[in-house]
Amino acid sequence: xxxxxxxxxxxxxxxxxxxxxxxxxxxxxxxxxxxxxxxxxxxxxxxxxxxxxxxxxxxxxxxxxxxxxxxxxxxxxxxxxxxxxxxxxxxxxxxxxxxxxxxxxxxxxxxxxxxxxxxxxxxxxxxxxxxxxxxxxxxxxxxxxxxxxxxxxxxxxxxxxxxxxxxxxxxxxxxxxxxxxxxxxxxxxxxxxxxxxxxxxxxxxxxxxxxxxxxxxxxxxxxxxxxxxxxxxxxxxxxxxxxxxxxxxxxxxxxxxxxxxxxxxxxxxxxxxxxxxxxxxxxxxxxxxxxxxxxxxxxxxxxxxxxxxxxxxxxxxxxxxxxxxxxxxxxxxxxxxxxxxxxxxxxxxxxxxxxxxxxxxxxxxxxxxxxxxxxxxxxxxxxxxxxxxxxxxxxxxxxxxxxxxxxxxxxxxxxxxxxxxxxxxxxxxxxxxxxxxxxxxxxxxxxxxxxxxxxxxxxxxxxxxxxxxxxxxxxxxxxxxxxxxxxxxxxxxxxxxxxxxxxxxxxxxxxxxxxxxxxxxxxxxxxxxxxxxxxxxxxxxxxxxxxxxxxxxxxxxxxxxxxxxxxxxxxxxxxxxxxxxxxxxxxxxxxxxxxxxxxxxxxxxxxxxxxxxxxxxxxxxxxxxxxxxxxxxxxxxxxxxxxxxxxxxxxxxxxxxxxxxxxxxxxxxxxxxxxxxxxxxxxxxxxxxxxxxxxxxxxxxxxxxxxxxxxxxxxxxxxxxxxxxxxxxxxxxxxxxxxxxxxxxxxxxxxxxxxxxxxxxxxxxxxxxxxxxxxxxxxxxxxxxxxxxxxxxxxxxxxxxxxxxxxxxxxxxxxxxxxxxxxxxxxxxxxxxxxxxxxxxxxxxxxxxxxx
Amino acid sequence: xxxxxxxxxxxxxxxxxxxxxxxxxxxxxxxxxxxxxxxxxxxxxxxxxxxxxxxxxxxxxxxxxxxxxxxxxxxxxxxxxxxxxxxxxxxxxxxxxxxxxxxxxxxxxxxxxxxxxxxxxxxxxxxxxxxxxx
Numbered sequence: 010x011x012x013x014x015x016x017x018x019x020x021x022x023x024x025x026x027x028x029x030x031x032x033x034x035x036x037x038x039x040x041x042x043x044x045x046x047x048x049x050x051x052x053x054x055x056x057x058x059x060x061x062x063x064x065x066x067x068x069x070x071x072x073x074x075x076x077x078x079x080x081x082x083x084x085x086x087x088x089x090x091x092x093x094x095x096x097x098x099x100x101x102x103x104x105x106x107x108x109x110x111x112x113x114x115x116x117x118x119x120x121x122x123x124x125x126x127x128x129x130x131x132x133x134x135x136x137x138x139x140x141x142x143x144x145x146x147x148x149x150x151x152x153x154x155x156x157x158x159x160x161x162x163x164x165x166x167x168x169x170x171x172x173x174x175x176x177x178x179x180x181x182x183x184x185x186x187x188x189x190x191x192x193x194x195x196x197x198x199x200x201x202x203x204x205x206x207x208x209x210x211x212x213x214x215x216x217x218x219x220x221x222x223x224x225x226x227x228x229x230x231x232x233x234x235x236x237x238x239x240x241x242x243x244x245x246x247x248x249x250x251x252x253x254x255x256x257x258x259x260x261x262x263x264x265x266x267x268x269x270x271x272x273x274x275x276x277x278x279x280x281x282x283x284x285x286x287x288x289x290x291x292x293x294x295x296x297x298x299x300x301x302x303x304x305x306x307x308x309x310x311x312x313x314x315x316x317x318x319x320x321x322x323x324x325x326x327x328x329x330x331x332x333x334x335x336x337x338x339x340x341x342x343x344x345x346x347x348x349x350x351x352x353x354x355x356x357x358x359x360x361x362x363x364x365x366x367x368x369x370x371x372x373x374x375x376x377x378x379x380x381x382x383x384x385x386x387x388x389x390x391x392x393x394x395x396x397x398x399x400x401x402x403x404x405x406x407x408x409x410x411x412x413x414x415x416x417x418x419x420x421x422x423x424x425x426x427x428x429x430x431x432x433x434x435x436x437x438x439x440x441x442x443x444x445x446x447x448x449x450x451x452x453x454x455x456x457x458x459x460x461x462x463x464x465x466x467x468x469x470x471x472x473x474x475x476x477x478x479x480x481x482x483x484x485x486x487x488x489x490x491x492x493x494x495x496x497x498x499x500x501x502x503x504x505x506x507x508x509x510x511x512x513x514x515x516x517x518x519x520x521x522x523x524x525x526x527x528x529x530x531x532x533x534x535x536x537x538x539x540x541x542x543x544x545x546x547x548x549x550x551x552x553x554x555x556x557x558x559x560x561x562x563x564x565x566x567x568x569x570x571x572x573x574x575x576x577x578x579x580x581x582x583x584x585x586x587x588x589x590x591x592x593x594x595x596x597x598x599x600x601x602x603x604x605x606x607x608x609x610x611x612x613x614x615x616x617x618x619x620x621x622x623x624x625x626x627x628x629x630x631x632x633x634x635x636x637x638x639x640x641x642x643x644x645x646x647x648x649x650x651x652x653x654x655x656x657x658x659x660x661x662x663x664x665x666x667x668x669x670x671x672x673x674x675x676x677x678x679x680x681x682x683x684x685x686x687x688x689x690x691x692x693x694x695x696x697x698x699x700x701x702x703x704x705x706x707x708x709x710x711x712x713x714x715x716x717x718x719x720x721x722x723x724x725x726x727x728x729x730x731x732x733x734x735x736x737x738x739x740x741x742x743x744x745x746x747x748x749x750x751x752x753x754x755x756x757x758x759x760x761x762x763x764x765x766x767x768x769x770x771x772x773x774x775x776x777x778x779x780x781x782x783x784x785x786x787x788x789x790x791x792x793x794x795x796x797x798x799x800x801x802x803x804x805x806x807x808x809x810x811x812x813x814x815x816x817x818x819x820x821x822x823x824x825x826x827x828x829x830x831x832x833x834x835x836x837x838x839x840x841x842x843x844x845x846x847x848x849x850x851x852x853x854x855x856x857x858x859x860x861x
Numbered sequence: 862x863x864x865x866x867x868x869x870x871x872x873x874x875x876x877x878x879x880x881x882x883x884x885x886x887x888x889x890x891x892x893x894x895x896x897x898x899x900x901x902x903x904x905x906x907x908x909x910x911x912x913x914x915x916x917x918x919x920x921x922x923x924x925x926x927x928x929x930x931x932x933x934x935x936x937x938x939x940x941x942x943x944x945x946x947x948x949x950x951x952x953x954x955x956x957x958x959x960x961x962x963x964x965x966x967x968x969x970x971x972x973x974x975x976x977x978x979x980x981x982x983x984x985x986x987x988x989x990x991x992x993x994x995x
Contacts (some may be wrong), residue, residue: 349920494928526882526900528925529938529945554883558921558940566940617921818885818896819873825886825893826918827910842915 014045018316019103019111022119022260023049025058025127026289026305028074030117031085033313040084043316046111051142052090054078059302062174064146064639068729070710072143081403093120096262098282103567112439117312118259119271122252122290122300127162130223137246140171149245153178156244160184160233162221163249164191169334172213173248175337182213183241185233187250189218195330195341197201199358200381203365207337207384210363210732216241223286232686239333245247254291254298267293273584276322278308281349286312294323299329303431327430331382331389338386341378343396344369357410359384365411368392368703375401391422393749394436398426428476429469434462444484453477454763459761470765484707492753495523495531500534500678507538515555519772533557534753537640540676541748544796545723546803547676548810559638564620564812565798569839570828573613574623576598578630580647580665580685590630598623600759601836607644607682609635614837616824618816624801636674640754642681645669646694650687650704661687664733668702671737672744674797675790676749680714681744696724699747699757700740704727709736711772713743714761722758725768728776741790742775742783749786870975876902876968884937886920889976894964895920896974897948899935904977905948906964907937910918914941927954 018034020027031047034040049055056072060319064072079087085550092106096116103111126132136156138149153159159175161168164186175182184191190201196552201772205215220236224246232242254271260732265273265281271293278286278294289300289305300476304326311839314321329342351372358365365732366382370377375396382388395402400423424437442450442460450456457463463470491497491633496519498506503518512518515535527535536555540547547553547560559565564572576591591610593725595602598619599749600612615623637643650761652658665685672681684695687701689807695701701712707730715724728739751760784824815821829840873887879898886909887894890993893909897920918982922937925944925991945954946961964981965977 017993019914495926523935525928526924526926526935528927528936529923530941532925533924551880554880554924558918561921561940566887566918567940568914568916815884817888817893818878819871820888823888825909825917826891827893842910842917 016080016114016521017044017112018045018117020045020117020119021096021103022121022289022291023047023051023055023089024121024289025055025302026121026309027117027119027644028055029306030079030119030288030309030313031817033310034316035080035082035085037313037317039313039316040082040722042432043084043115045085046590047085047087048105048111049087049089049090050092051144053143054087054089056142056143058442061143061146062177062273063138064143064172065150065174065177066728067730068705068710069143070705071729074104081391087455093258094683096258096285098262098285099265100286111713113284115316118280118285118291119289119309120255120258120291122254124248125251125253126248127221127250129221129832131226131230132224133250134224134226134230135464136226136244137224137248140167140174140247140249141252143206146174148176149174149247156180158183158243159245159247160241160243161247161249163251164188164215164858165194165249165251166332166334167252168247168687168763169208170248171249172208173244173335175247176211176213180245183216183233184213185216185219185221185235185241186207187220191215191217192339192341195236195345195368196339196381196475197346197385199356200339200341200367200698203360203363204334204337204339206337206360211335213335216793231775252290252300254293256291258717259285259287259291267298268294269293269296269298270297271296276468278312278323279315285506286315288312291495297325299326299328301330303327304411305326311423312665327393329393329396329402329430331393333387335557338382340382340386340389340393341380342389342393343377345379345381348380349378355407356409368406368410370402370406374406377402377406378411387471390469393430394422394428394472394530397430398423400426401861424475427462429460429462431623432461432464434460438462438475443477443480450477454759457760460822488498493713494526495519495525497526498522500538501750503534503536504541504749507535508542512539513543514527514551516551527555529557529754533560533640536560537676540731541793544793546798546800546810548800548804548813550809553810553813560622562617563624563634563804563855564615564617565638567613567839567843569830570825571614572620573611573636573637574615574620574627575609575611577635577669578609578625578644579669579673579860580645580662581587582647582662582666583610587630589630590632594623594626597626599830599837601838608646609637611637614830614839616816616828618814618821618824621805621811621814625805628799628802628805634674634801636755636800639674639676640679641674642669642672642683645672645683645685646698647685648687648690648692650685653695654687654741656690657704658689658706659687659709660683661693661702661704664702664709665693666687667736671794671855672740674800675748675793677744679754679756681757687833695753697721698724700724700743702736708732711736711739714758716756716758720758727768727772738783738787739775742778742786743771745789746771746774747783805813870965870977872973873976874974874980876904876972876974879904879974882924884920884924887976889964893917893920894976895922895937896953896966896976897937899924900947903935904966904968904974905935906966907946907948907951907975908962908964910961911939911941911944911960912939913944914940914956916941919946923927 022282054075080515095104112514124141159180160183162185164184193205205388222236223234230246232240233574234240256272259272267273272287274287274292284758290310311321311323331340347369354371355368367381369379421437426436442456463473518658532555595612601614603611605611645665645668647661681702682698684693684698686695687704695713697717701724701751709731710729711727712724713727816825827842830837831840871889879885881900884897886897894906895909896906909919921940926933935948938945951963953960963980965976
């Protein structure tokens with residue numbers, strides 16, 4: 010290929026599959042030879058349609074798959090809000106709704122599908138909706154605001170999602186399904202009945218075997234007419250009776266279609282025209298349409314591979330599904346309906362708990378063919394790969410679904426079994442990550458990060474963990490989650506032990522639950538837990554010796570044994586008078602000054618014995634501890650916000666100051682940083698923080714779990730468009746949940762990654778209050794806020810605490826001669842210390858330290 | 862202890878001036894000496910100089926115990942990078958090649974802490990251990 014002749018690739022459609030195609034094209038280097046033009050009909054870039062229902066919680070930004078709105082490859086042009094009106098394979102051109110004509114070398118159709126609306130009378134009345142796009146949801150939300158009852162036509166997967174949405178919007182909700190059960194495609198009769206009981210327990214009304222004859226109403230929807238049943242009153246009706254491929258473009262272009270609709274493509278996803286390809290829901294490989302996103306993604310990869318000259322083929326897809334519908338786990342995999350000749354069924358049902366589990370096994374009872382799980386789908390992660398790999402069943406296959414085997418059943422998966430179907434990771438790949446010679450993973454969290462296994466839907470995480478732990482056990486390495494040799498407990502367990510027993514000292518904790526006298530690992534951990542729970546001074550009697558040196562002297566130790574002093578400058582806002590005081594103190598004590606990344610000022614090079622005098626000056630001028638030395642809240646960085654900035658939409662500075670003052674001094678497993686940006690330009694870099702708040706026109710978006718440093722992680726959206734009160738409530742819950750459950754020295758990002766369910770788990774606890782802990786977590790923060798005091802002021806007021814700030818116990822005024830300084834750019838810098846030296850030459854001292 | 866010759870000792874503080882499982886820094890014959898008190902009131906003295914970070918900081922470390930070959934060893938962890946040093950011998954528990962100098966210690970019956978001279982020979986310390994306050 011001549012580098013001067015670049016080809017053009019046009020992608021029609023920017024849904025999930027179109028987006029995946031472009032991502033793969035960029036990642037695999039297709040854009041080295043092609044300029045890519047992506048044309049999307051919707052007004053916004055691709056978003057997560059699978060999670061559409063969460064739009065009401067997270068907003069459009071939270072669903073977006075391309076948060077910046079553009080690809081960071083300049084050879085990809087994204088055209089939004091524009092339809093593709095015609096394709097001419099002869100001239101290799103497409104006509105856009107804007108009148109623009111694009112010439113292509115290759116064309117990829119990713120036009121998706123449209124909801125099917127059955128031809129019943131009244132289906133066009135105002136109040137009738139479909140459930141496919143963000144615009145659909147916005148319209149439903151508006152209609153629901155003046156309605157009391159809603160009905161969804163269709164009790165399949167999407168119908169239940171839609172019903173969930175109506176229910177969330179406060180409507181009394183009916184689900185009308187023509188088939189004799191819910192989710193007829195995926196589950197069997199008994200599974201459907203169990204699911205229906207769950208759904209009805211949530212207050213929804215389920216009508217199965219119910220045929221909709223018409224939509225009632227004159228100029229608006231007033232209800233549904235059912236065959237052989239009473240009509241249902243409803244002001245909102247959502248059709249969710251399946252989807253149809255959008256194949257009109259292909260039909261008009263003369264391309265071959267499948268018998269039952271969809272653009273007919275071969276195993277390389279090529280249409281009847283060699284330069285036109287089709288992927289996702291609009292395509293019908295071998296005549297069959299796939300209405301799930303995973304097969305669409307697979308098709309996208311196949312076409313990228315084909316255009317690169319690779320051998321990839323689409324040979325059908327695993328249609329297994331696991332999802333949470335209305336809070337109920339539902340999974341279906343393999344031959345769920347026992348359609349295989351001679352197949353046998355093993356069923357476990359617990360009507361009280363609402364669990365229904367069915368295994369479909371081969372006639373000889375030796376192989377698993379498929380199954381259905383409702384209410385408890387924890388075994389899915391092991392069962393699905395058993396089907397795919399054809400492994401032999403254990404002697405008592407019912408053990409796999411009996412309650413005793415809750416969690417992860419003992420099962421030897423073959424190495425080639427695909428454990429994570431989202432990211433196509435096999436057991437062999439997982440084992441390679443823990444067993445390889447170079448940089449092996451030490452735990453399942455690391456495997457998830459490195460291999461991607463469990464990083465998408467998370468359903469296989471328990472299996473990944475089990476494989477990793479089994480591996481370590483097999484090579485004789487005990488997976489030890491103990492804090493240290495003194496405590497056979499994790500930090501979270503220790504936190505609970507301290508809370509339950511109301512311990513107030515390390516001696517009580519180690520006496521009751523540990524052994525020995527503690528060490529540099531468990532002592533600061535217990536000190537932090539006591540501080541989180543008791544709000545006392547970190548230097549209270551008996552606690553000073555537990556603290557790392559930074560907490561022990563309320564300052565950060567530096568390389569020559571001196572300390573840095575960093576008063577709080579909440580939100581980065583400081584008065585001229587304050588700046589002058591900082592300058593004067595630095596000058597008078599000979600301190601090096603530097604502006605920090607957290608928008609404050611560091612005064613460095615203070616000898617330990619000077620700290621009280623320095624702080625006396627600062628406290629008298631109105632400064633307080635900035636806790637830069639603590640595993641605690643550091644700063645809440647802000648931009649100037651709407652007060653000054655011509656782009657700002659909210660007052661980010663005031664919010665940052667309020668949040669910094671709320672959480673100041675809060676002891677935690679690791680440092681916590683926050684940020685508040687006054688508009689989407691994000692000048693405060695809030696998404697690089699443990700919590701980041703970004704202003705929207707309507708309120709605040711709350712992002713969590715970000716950090717900079719060696720492994721930068723962007724915070725992810727927890728909830729969108731919040732008012733300030735809700736924002737603070739969610740933040741209270743989030744921070745205290747983290748403090749209670751994270752490991753020692755675990756920042757929020759790895760903590761979230763370690764939770765089963767990740768951000769979804771955090772959202773369930775924080776936003777949905779699924780554990781019922783919300784008010785308890787808020788109360789713990791309130792207690793902290795009420796009990797807050799400035800540690801430095803309290804230290805200055807207490808002679809006992811001040812007593813430790815001396816250079817020598819027997820010569821309090823003599824500075825340690827090992828601490829020296831030199832000058833650099835007009836400021837002090839640490840000098841080298843060559844080891845013990847002699848003052849006054851009374852006795853000789855041998856060479857320092859190192860012997861061999 | 863190895864010697865009781867009072868003239869070679871420097872009075873540095875009283876036992877109660879050192880928190881249990883804490884340390885203080887003492888100036889002994891012009892040198893910075895870290896003096897530690899254990900939970901059972903044994904007192905040890907080490908050079909304050911951390912050979913890893915090359916800074917005078919050991920008195921500010923956390924005192925703890927570690928099981929080494931079945932025995933409980935009381936150590937101080939450097940506040941800089943956490944290397945642990947056996948309080949009774951100065952031996953680094955993380956690196957057999959490194960040891961910090963130790964000093965002779967006496968605690969009188971009335972609770973006065975006295976620091977003597979450097980102990981050159983680590984082997985001599987193995988039998989002596991720390992000095993009890995009683």
